[in-house]
Amino acid sequence: MLTPDWFPAISSIVKVPFLSARVHATQQAFEELGRYMLELVSSARASVVEGRSSASSAALLHNLVEANTSPEGGSKCLSDGELLSNIFSFLLAGHETSAHSLGFAISLLALHPEAQSKMYAEVRKVWPEGSGTRNFAKLRPFFSQPYTLAFFRETLRLFPAAIWLSKLVYADAVLPAQHFTVGEKGTLTPGKPFSVAVPAGSVVILDIWSLHMNPLYWGDDVEDFKPERFIDSDTYRWPRDAFLSFSAGPRACIGQRFAYTESVCILASLVDRYEVLLPENLMHKPFEEQKEKMLKWTHSITLIPTNANVRLRRRT
Ligand code: HEM
Structure with a gap:
């Protein structure tokens, strides 16, 4: 929620219609999340x-807590504040982004059975014994699944x-820019290049x-x-600079490789065991209608799929 830093402190005294209630609800949610994190920390x-071994589903949390309780202490050790942040x-940067992206991916699997078949063929090649083998030494890394990653x-x-x-913007900069024209069929043609001066202190929206x-x-x-x-x-060579899902530069997503690994693993295991199908009520509808219904979204901090309902049929 975009309010000045001092607003939450005065919001219990000065009541602003709509805004005060939102700030109060946000504060409550934040406190609840804090309590939840402390519970996680004490059990870890x-x-x-x-x-107990860290090779469990909460290995990441276990490792962070271990770094917080390191016998070396001092600057080698994560402080309690660093641990919580x-x-x-x-939780926020890693969980919500991955969960919502996978939601869209699962809808797209149902909408594109031919792409799903290609993914299945790749999975069978990479995991001939099936993803349920639990023999992790035999599971090959995600980059050996180029189609699933793509x-x-x-x-x-x-x-x-x-x-x-x-x-x-940290320092005065000049950004290269380009005009383009749109043809009758919607085709873009690059036009004259020009530059835009961006003074330090400006806010730039990417x-x-x-x-x-x-x-x-x-x-x-x-499209x-x-x-x-x-x-x-x-x-x-696909245009790397035109793909900024994880941002770029020194403040790009630190979880990018983690996100790719977990998502490829989840999609591959899903497709290995199940066929992902459209819901019955959309089966015989025109593709455009299926697409519109399945890919509905709303936007909060991230893009959220709101209708990712699919049917799963176990593969035999
Ligand atoms: C599909 C999944 C993900 C997407 C699309 C995504 C996207 C992004 C983007 C666009 C940023 C840059 C934000 C900015 O510049 O303001 C970012 C930052 C960050 N992401 Fe991710 N992320 C994903 C998964 C993860 C995961 C799994 C983790 C952790 C395990 C994670 C941890 C972080 C952190 C800590 C930052 C802040 C980095 C910094 O400020 O230096 N993300 N992410």
Whole structure:
């Protein structure tokens, strides 16, 4: 919620219609989240003290708590504040983004059975014994699944979790820009380059979604779901600079590789065991209608799929 820093402190005294109630609800949610994080920490601390293995579903949390209780102490050790802010980042930055992106990916699996078949063929090749083997030594890393990774990247191109990012300009800069014209069929033609002066202290909004939907970089079929556009060949290299789902530069997403690994793993295990199908009521509808219903979204901090309802049929 965008209010000045001092607003929450005075909001219990000065009542502003609508805003005060929102600030109060946000504060309550924040406190509840704080309590939840402390609960997580105390149960992880207990398992660290008892020397229980970290190879569990909460390994990341366990490792953070271990770093907080390191016998070396001092600057080598995570302070309590650092521990909580790391958990906060992982929960918010890591959980919501990944969950929502996977929601879109699962809807896209149901909408594109031909892409789902390609993913299934790749999964069977990489995991001939099936993903349920639990023999992790036999599970190959995510980059050996180029199609599944491309499928996920294409999902993020069409539905970036952060549709825009704002950045404070640190030093005076001049940005290169370009005019373009739109032809009758919607085709873009690059026009004259020009430059824009951006003084230090300005706030710049990076419009990620527009970048991802720009035919100059992605071609005239920019609106189509086409994972192949993320697969390099001898004559084609996908445009890295036009894909900013994880931002770029020193403050880019630190969880990017983690997100790719977990998402490829989740999609591959899902498709390995189940066929992902459209809901019955959409089965015989025109594709445009299926697409419109399945890919409905709303926007809060991230882009949220609101109708990712699919049916799963166990593969035999
Ligand atoms: C599909 C999944 C994800 C997407 C689309 C995503 C996207 C992003 C983006 C766009 C930023 C830059 C925000 C900005 O510039 O203001 C960011 C930052 C960050 N992400 Fe992710 N993220 C994902 C998953 C994760 C995961 C799994 C983790 C942790 C395990 C994570 C941790 C972080 C952190 C800590 C930052 C802040 C980095 C900094 O400020 O230096 N993210 N993420």
